[in-house]
Amino acid sequence: MQRPTIADIALRAGVSKGAVSFALNGRPGVSEATRARILRVAEEINWRPHSAARALGGARADAVGLVIARPARTLGVEPFFARLLSGLQAEFSSQSIALHLMIVEDTQAEIEIYRSWVSERRVDGLVLIDLKVRDPRIAVVEQLEIPAVVVGGPGRHGRVSSVWADDRAAMLSAVEYLAVLGHTRIAHVSGLPEFQHTQRRSRALRDAATRLTLPRARSLHTDFSDAQGAAATRKLLAGAGRPTAIIYDSDLMAVAGLGVALEMGVAVPHELSIVSFDDSVLAQLTHPSLTALSRDTYRFGVQAAQTMMAVLANPTKTKNHKTETPRLITRESTSPTRN
Amino acid sequence: MQRPTIADIALRAGVSKGAVSFALNGRPGVSEATRARILRVAEEINWRPHSAARALGGARADAVGLVIARPARTLGVEPFFARLLSGLQAEFSSQSIALHLMIVEDTQAEIEIYRSWVSERRVDGLVLIDLKVRDPRIAVVEQLEIPAVVVGGPGRHGRVSSVWADDRAAMLSAVEYLAVLGHTRIAHVSGLPEFQHTQRRSRALRDAATRLTLPRARSLHTDFSDAQGAAATRKLLAGAGRPTAIIYDSDLMAVAGLGVALEMGVAVPHELSIVSFDDSVLAQLTHPSLTALSRDTYRFGVQAAQTMMAVLANPTKTKNHKTETPRLITRESTSPTRN
DNA sequence: TCCGTTCACTAGACCGGTTTATCATTGCCG
DNA sequence: CGGCAATGATAAACCGGTCTAGTGAACGGA
Structure with missing residues (x-):
């Protein structure tokens, strides 16, 4: 038989x-007796709402959109996304909210998707990741007037809510730790320079270097890939006055860097200390295991989802949720300098 | 102003x-001149279709559903899912199909989601993963009459299409390789026994053991976590007549197992050879690097998506696409036995 | 007793498209 | 020139819900 309708x-x-x-929506206007009867009938004929019909009337889509503008192939490699995604989805699941996911080439395409999803009422809100320095998505999202949460602030994101961790404090703690161990030549293999978090970390390193008078502190930009992480490491270790410590913006690059060091005969940690700005099994399973700035990325995703749901409940109120600052977990890849 | 409509x-x-x-749908019934004029106006006022309104008329949702019934936390850790997901989505993107994603607790909840997504017309098709031995989802999907693709067959999945790799042949190639190196005591740290691919691999090992007269070949089941992978390894290495080679069903477990071996003072590869049934950077970055059965999981995802689209185009036709058999990539973690 | 309120419920418009039945023109053919 | 088909366009029904205005009855207070 045909799908049953409320008729x-x-x-x-x-x-x-x-x-x-x-009755079905638990709103006033019917007596309890009638409500019960209606619910029973609905149950009997196995009725289910038709989301499209609901959406026409302006109701919820019960889905949140996430567009990722990075090469699809790199996503499977980078543990961060997968963990963030599972955290997000785990929390959304508890409210039966699905994640509408799409991977695109660039920010322009991403914006196009936003426009169509919003105008087609496919999603109730948007989660934005990889905030850029002058990010064009912010204006679009504000103009579309759709609830949104930026993962990774704080930065210029206007009235849009955000969830962020204190990258600056985390970087400072890593640099100070290395300085205490006697390191003065500290390098930073960072991600894409257009990302706000990359900039914050690089700036924190510069500031710390000035304060602690570390002469050769510098950041090398990469695209987050293990290949470029390895290349940057090779360049750093081949040059004169090579660093005695390197901080990597992702554990994948840190592991790649470790491989390069071993290959070049540079002993870790005795000749080179390595710190990863992201922690995962990857960092724990290498030998030597990696000292890392650790945070619970899964939990980060959960908090992003919670913020999203708060914004959905009250779209006018901007929330800026600061999560725990990544804590330095010391493992085998760092040690005092030898002088 | 309000969103423009066709009115x-x-x-x-x-x-x-x-x-x-x-005019907008390219159907006959309007003259070319009128069509052009209408399209121009639509362009001018920046009109976009309202998917809900379309769906009400029975049109496409332009989304494919994927439900994962595993603990959310483990997903971020396991590289396989992330790579599969990016392959899937990369291919779907090319047709502007979004992925509707949800993580749930168990198969029962998964089935509920299927029912509601289908009856609410949220998705045009479903991708099923982790096929179980007598998988209840198959009957549900057939009953719902929705296009579906099973990732990882072949098995009992009735008229539902599938995309699969020859696990059996892959396992046989690994066992034969180890046998040629002189190994006779080969263990297998596998995944959950209710999964069809787990069973196929275990059975292949048994068959090979019989044919090659390897006495102590056996499979230990785990839940795919690094913790259980490590525990299984510890158990294997602590016992008398310990294996000289272990095959792990995932690279995560293989890396964990490698850690346990090093910790227990068992030299890899001289005292123990390790083969991973899945390849990723993880396997390449360890020291020693891991011999692995390698396949392009990203590509696997792409092929799954292609199959899905073929089924969407012609729902009556079942497709069973066999992808490339995982090839053994020998690295540093395997060597001949010492006698 | 009468009026105002509240309550339970109904009828019907409405959301933004698609589709069908219908109609007016025009062109062609015998 | 009459008849028929093809073409281009329209009006209105329809999809399955939500929501508002309105109705009738019961109830309470002055």
Whole structure:
């Protein structure tokens, strides 16, 4: 038989469509007795709402959108996304909210997707990641007037809510730790320079270097890939006055860098200390295991989802949720300098 | 201003709603001149279709559903999912199909989600992963009459299409390789026994053991976590007549197992050879690097997506796409036995 | 007793498209 | 020139819900 509609329920229960709608949505306007009867009939004929019909009336889509503008191939490699995604989705699941996911080439395409999803009412909100320095998405999201959460602030994101960790404090703690161990030549293999978090970390390193008078502190930009992480390491270790410590912006690059060091005969940690700005099994399973700035990325995703749901509940209120600052976990890849 | 509708276009172009609909959908019923005029107006006022309204009329949702019934936390750790997901999505993106994603607790909840997504017309098709031995989802999907693709067959999945790799042949190649190196005591740290691919691999090992007369070949089941992988390894290495080679069903477990071996003072590869049934940077970056059965999981995802689209185009035809058999990549973690 | 309120419920418009039935023109053919 | 088909366009129904205005009855207070 055809899919049952509320009209069928109304017919069987002997009431009007409106009454059925009220009853099914737990709104006032029907007596408890009638409500119970309607629910029973709905159950009997196995009725389910037609989301499209609901959406036409302006109701929720019960989905949140996430667009990732990075090469698809790199995503499977980078543990960060997968963990963030599972955290996000785990929390959304508890409210039966699905994640509408799409991977695109660039920010322009991403914006196009936002426009169409919003105008087609496919999603109730958007999660933005990889905030850039002058990010064009912010204006678009504000103009579209859709609830949104930026993962990774704080920065210029106007009235849009955000969830962020204190990258600066984390970087400072890593640099100070290395300085205490006697390191003065500290390098930083960072991510894409257009990302705000990359900039914050690089700036924190510069500031710390000035304060602690570390002469050769510098950041080398990469695209986050293990290949470029390895290349940057090779360049650093081949040059004169090579660093005695390197901080990597991702554990994947740190592991790649470790491989290069071993290959070049540079002993870790005795000749080179390595710190990863991201922690995962990857960092724990290498030998030597990697000292890392650790945070619970899964939990970060959960908090992003919670913020999203708060914004959905009250779209006018901007929330800026600061999560725990990544803590330095010392493992085998760092040690005092030898002088 | 309000979102423009086809009524607005009709007004401006001086035609009826119906004519606009015909023009926008490239159907006959309007002259070329009128069509051009309508398209121009639509462009001018930046009109976009309202998917909900379309769906109400029975049109496509332009989304494919994927439900994962595993603990959310483990997903971020396991590289396989992330790579599969990016392959899937990369291919779907090319047709502007979004992925509707949800993580749930168990198969029962997964089935509930299928029912609601289908009846709410949220998705055009479903991708099923982790096929179980007598998988209840198959019957549900057939009953719902929704296009579906099973990732990882072949097995009992009725008329539902599938994309699969020859696990059996892959396992045989690994065992034969180890046998040629002189190994006779080969263990297998496998995944959950209810999964069809786990069973196929275990059975292949048994068959090979019989044919090659390897006495102590056996499979230990785990839940795919690094913790259980490590525990299984510890158990294997602590016992008397310990294996000289272990095959792990995932690279994560292989890396964990490698850690345990090093910790227990068992030299790899001289005292113990390790083979991973899955390859990723993880396997390449350890020291020693891991011999692995390698396949392009990203590509696997792409092929799954292609199959899905083929099924969407022609739902009556079942497709069973066999992908490349995982090839053994020998690295540093395997060597001949010492006698 | 009468009026104002509240309550339970109904009828019907509405959301933004698609589709069908219908109609007016025009062109062609015998 | 009459008849028929093809073409281009329209009006209105329809999809399955939500939501608002309105109705009738019961109830309470002055």
